[in-house]
Amino acid sequence: xxxxxxxxxxxxxxxxxxxxxxxxxxxxxxxxxxxxxxxxxxxxxxxxxxxxxxxxxxxxxxxxxxxxxxxxxxx
Amino acid sequence: xxxxxxxxxxxxxxxxxxxxxxxxxxxxxxxxxxxxxxxxxxxxxxxxxxxxxxxxxxxxxxxxxxxxxxxxxxxxxxxxxxxxxxxxxxxxxxxxxxxxxxxxxxxxxxxxxxxxxxxxxxxxxxxxxxxxxxxxxxxxxxxxxxxxxxxxxxxxxxxxxxxxxxxxxxxxxxxxxxxxxxxxxxxxxxxxxxxxxxxxxxxxxxxxxxxxxxxxxxxxxxxxxxxxxxxxxxxxxxxxxxxxxxxxxxxxxxxxxxxxxxxxxxxxxxxxxxxxxxxxxxxxxxxxxxxxxxxxxxxxxxxxxxxxxxxxxxxxxxxxxxxxxxxxxxxxxxxxxxxxxxxxxxxxxxxxxxxxxxxxxxxxxxxxxxxxxxxxxxxxxxxxxxxxxxxxxxxxxxxxxxxxxxxxxxxxxxxxxxxxxxxxxxxxxxxxxxxxxxxxxxxxxxxxxxxxxxxxxxxxxxxxxxxxxxxxxxxxxxxxxxxxxxxxxxxxxxxxxxxxxxxxxxx
Numbered sequence: 389x390x391x392x393x394x395x396x397x398x399x400x401x402x403x404x405x406x407x408x409x410x411x412x413x414x415x416x417x418x419x420x421x422x423x424x425x426x427x428x429x430x431x432x433x434x435x436x437x438x439x440x441x442x443x444x445x446x447x448x449x450x451x452x453x454x455x456x457x458x459x460x461x462x463x
Numbered sequence: 464x465x466x467x468x469x470x471x472x473x474x475x476x477x478x479x480x481x482x483x484x485x486x487x488x489x490x491x492x493x494x495x496x497x498x499x500x501x502x503x504x505x506x507x508x509x510x511x512x513x514x515x516x517x518x519x520x521x522x523x524x525x526x527x528x529x530x531x532x533x534x535x536x537x538x539x540x541x542x543x544x545x546x547x548x549x550x551x552x553x554x555x556x557x558x559x560x561x562x563x564x565x566x567x568x569x570x571x572x573x574x575x576x577x578x579x580x581x582x583x584x585x586x587x588x589x590x591x592x593x594x595x596x597x598x599x600x601x602x603x604x605x606x607x608x609x610x611x612x613x614x615x616x617x618x619x620x621x622x623x624x625x626x627x628x629x630x631x632x633x634x635x636x637x638x639x640x641x642x643x644x645x646x647x648x649x650x651x652x653x654x655x656x657x658x659x660x661x662x663x664x665x666x667x668x669x670x671x672x673x674x675x676x677x678x679x680x681x682x683x684x685x686x687x688x689x690x691x692x693x694x695x696x697x698x699x700x701x702x703x704x705x706x707x708x709x710x711x712x713x714x715x716x717x718x719x720x721x722x723x724x725x726x727x728x729x730x731x732x733x734x735x736x737x738x739x740x741x742x743x744x745x746x747x748x749x750x751x752x753x754x755x756x757x758x759x760x761x762x763x764x765x766x767x768x769x770x771x772x773x774x775x776x777x778x779x780x781x782x783x784x785x786x787x788x789x790x791x792x793x794x795x796x797x798x799x800x801x802x803x804x805x806x807x808x809x810x811x812x813x814x815x816x817x818x819x820x821x822x823x824x825x826x827x828x829x830x831x832x833x834x835x836x837x838x839x840x841x842x843x844x845x846x847x848x849x850x851x852x853x854x855x856x857x858x859x860x861x862x863x864x865x866x867x868x869x870x871x872x873x874x875x876x877x878x879x880x881x882x883x884x885x886x887x888x889x890x891x892x893x894x895x896x897x898x899x900x901x902x903x904x905x906x907x908x909x910x911x912x913x914x915x916x917x918x919x920x921x922x923x924x925x926x927x928x929x930x931x932x933x934x935x936x937x938x939x940x941x942x943x944x945x946x947x948x949x950x951x952x953x954x955x956x957x958x959x960x961x962x963x964x965x966x967x968x969x970x
Contacts, residue, residue, distance in 0.1 A: 389899065390929055392864045392890075399888065400810070400872040402861035403925055422861040454899040456890050 413442025518591035543692035560685035563753030565820035572612035577646035579605035631945030663708025665735035672768035716784035733790035737906035747804025760836035821954035865923035868907035
C-alpha cells in the first residue's frame with residue numbers, strides 16, 4: 389500500500405512517503421523535492437483535478453492508500 | 464564381394480542403431496528407487512500428449528562428437544582470452560563499451576546458469592528419451608556458457624573492479640531484478656514443456672541473435688574481441704537449441720489432439736514472447752547508447768532478428784498448425800521501434816547515483832545518429848537531454864514504482880508511442896488477496912492475472928525498502944546492492960574518459 393507521484397509528462401512514478409491523512413502542502417513539498425522543483429511553483433493533481441487547499445488532507449480529495457498523484461509545474 | 468552401396472547402407476544402419484542405443488532410445492526402468500522418486504508426478508508434464516514417439520533430437524548427435532566439437536570451440540575462446548591478456552587488449556577498448564560490459568556479464572552469466580537448471584528439469588522429467596537427450600546436451604551447453612562468462616569476468620576483473628561483486632550485484636542490484644525475475648522463472652517452470660517455450664522458442668529464436676550476433680558485432684567495432692569471440696561461441700550452440708525448440712513445437716502441434724493442447728501452448732507463446740521482450744529490450748542500450756562506434760540500431764536488429772527471424776519464421780511454419788501471432792505483438796513492436804531503449808537509458812542516467820556501471824548523456828554525434836534511426840527521438844527523450852545540457856542534473860531522488868510482474872521500473876506508456884511519458888498514461892493495477900499490484904503494461908498484467916499464485920509473493924525492491932527490509936538511504940542501498948564508493952555515475956565526468964580521449968588524440 390503506497391501512494392506514488394509522477395512528474396507530469398514523466399515516468400516512472402515515485403514513491404511518496406505520505407498517506408491519505410497527510411496534508412496536501414506537506415505532500416507537495418516532498419514531491420517537489422524529488423525532482424528539485426520549487427513547491428511554490430508546483431501543484432499536485434489527482435485524476436486531473438488540482439488539490440488546491442494545502443491544509444486539507446489528501447483523503448479530503450478522495451486520495452486512497454494506493455493512488456497515483458501528478459506533480460505539475462506551473463508558472 | 465559386397466557392393467559399395469551395400470557397405471554404406473550397412474554402415475549407416477549400424478550408426479543409427481548405435482545412436483538409438485546410446486541416445487534417442489536410451490531409456491530404462493529404475494531399479495534402486497521408484498520412478499516417482501526419480502521423477503515426482505508434480506514435476507512431470509500435465510500436457511495430454513498422445514504420441515511421445517513424435518519427439519526427436521533434431522541433431523542426432525553422439526556424445527563423443529558433441530565433446531569433440533565443444534572442445535574445439537573452447538580452444539578458440541580460451542586462445543582469444545590468452546591473446547587478449549598477452550597484448551593488453553582491455554586498454555584499447557572504448558570505456559563506453561566497457562561500462563556496458565559491467566552490466567552485461569553478471570546478467571548473462573547467471574541467465575546461462577538458470578537455463579542449465581531449467582534443462583536439468585526437462586532432461587530428467589521428459590517422457591521422450593530423444594527429447595531428454597537433446598535437453599541433456601543443452602544443459603551441458605548452458606553450463607559451458609555460464610562458466611565461460613565467469614571465466615571472461617575473471618579476465619576482466621583486473622581492469623574492471625566492479626565485476627568482483629558480480630554475484631551480489633546480480634542478487635540485489637535494482638536493474639538486475641528484471642533478469643533475476645525472468646531467469647528464476649526459467650528454472651522453475653509450471654511444466655517441463657513450458658521451459659521449451661521460455662528458452663528454446665522465445666529466448667533462443669527470438670533474442671539470441673540480438674544478444675550473441677548484433678551485440679558482439681558492436682563489441683568488435685568498439686575494440687572488444689574477447690566479447691565477440693565469447694558470444695559467437697555461445698551462439699554456435701543456440702542454433703541447436705533453436706532446432707530443438709522447433710522440433711518440440713512441431714511434435715506438440717502435430718498431435719492428433721492438437722486442439723486440446725493449443726490453449727496452453729498459445730498462452731506459453733504469448734507469455735514468454737512478452738516476458739523476453741520486456742527484459743531483452745534492455746539490450747537495446749548496448750547498440751543505441753553504450754556503443755560509440757555504432758553498427759546497427761536496436762530497431763533495425765529487432766526488425767531483422769525478432770520480426771523476420773522469429774515471428775515471421777515461426778508463424779510461417781506453425782500458423783497452419785493453429786499457432787496465432789503472440790497476443791501482445793502490437794505493443795512489442797510499438798515499444799521496440801519507438802522508445803524502449805531510450806526510456807531504459809534515460810532511467811539508467813536518472814539513477815546513476817545508484818548504479819555500478821557508468822551512464823552518460825548522448826553526444827551530438829550520437830544524437831544525430833539516433834534521430835536518423837528513430838525519427839521521433841526528440842519527442843521521446845531528446846527534450847530530456849536538452850534539459851541536462853542546460854544544467855539540470857536530470858536525476859531523480861526517490862524510489863520508482865516497479866512492475867510487480869517484470870520487476871522493472873514503470874517507464875513505458877503504450878498509450879503514446881511518440882512521447883511515452885505524456886499525460887495519457889494509465890496505471891494498470893490488480894487487487895489480489897487484499898493487496899494492490901502495479902503493472903507496466905497489459906502484457907505483464909495479463910500474465911499476473913493468469914498465474915497470480917506464482918507471481919504475487921515477489922516483492923519489488925521499492926516495496927522491500929518501504930517495508931524496512933532494505934535500507935532506505937542511498938548509502939544503505941548501495942551497500943545492499945554491493946556497490947563500492949566511486950562506482951557508477953557519469954562516465955564523461957570521470958578520469959578514465961578523459962584519459963581515453965587523450966589516448967585517441969595521441970593514437
